[in-house]
Amino acid sequence: LTGQLETLNNPKRIENVQKQIESLKVNIAKYEKEIERVKGDLEQYPEGKVVSGAFVVTYLDKAYYLYGANITDDGGLNANKALVSWIMQTLYDEKGIRSFDFFGVSEDQEHHGGINGFKQSxxxxxxxxxxxxxxxxxxxxxxxxxxxxxxAVSLKNKLLVRRRK
Structure with a gap:
């Protein structure tokens, strides 16, 4: 007990605890905002919100990931990775699928880094x-x-950028 009391009287320890308390307060405020956002989503989407989709075809013991997408404002949820992981596990368990073909990766990391990273993950x-x-x-x-x-796609993108300004 004496050692614990000495630790509480240590100014450096007190400063560290105060920093932890401040950090926790910031996190609590952040999570309270997130709770409010989720409540809003629940009111707006009472049946749930589709955040990701994938088109996967199977043949024999192989699955082909043809197309997938997710919403862009998912707050870092990475829903498509979770969905594909779930699909892979389900197919593995239920249909005996042993390999998954995501098709190619691009050498152009500047424009395709996100999809390459997804596939390589x-x-x-x-x-x-x-x-x-x-x-x-x-x-x-x-x-x-x-x-x-x-x-046409380039023109559409230019018009969307102008509309956002």
Whole structure:
């Protein structure tokens, strides 16, 4: 008991405890705000809120992750990773799926770092294949897809940026 009393009389220890108390107060305030935000979500979405989705196809003992997305304002929830992990475990348990193909990763880390990081977060075994190529069946649709669609997306993004200002 004497040692504990000496610790409480130590100015350095008192200062550390006071810092911990202040840090806890800041965290409490942050969590109270988060509770209010979640209450608002519950009122707005009484049946729940879809925050992520994935399109996965299975064949034999392999699953193919074709597409996935999540809302952008998830507060760091990383919902798609949680969803895919759940899907992987469910398929593993129920259907005997033993491998998951997330398709490729890009060498362009600047523009695709997020999706690459997501795919690599599953500790994958990277397998290099010969590559891909386009075989246009309709020249008009091919031209529209490769020339005009990117221009339309670029224009849409510019308009969205202007609207936000």
């Amino acid at each position: 599953f500790d994958p075994e990277l397998v290099e294949y010969i590559g891909e190529f386009d075989m246009p069946i309709s020249k008009i649709w091919f031209e529209m897809f490769h020339t005009w669609a990117p221009k």
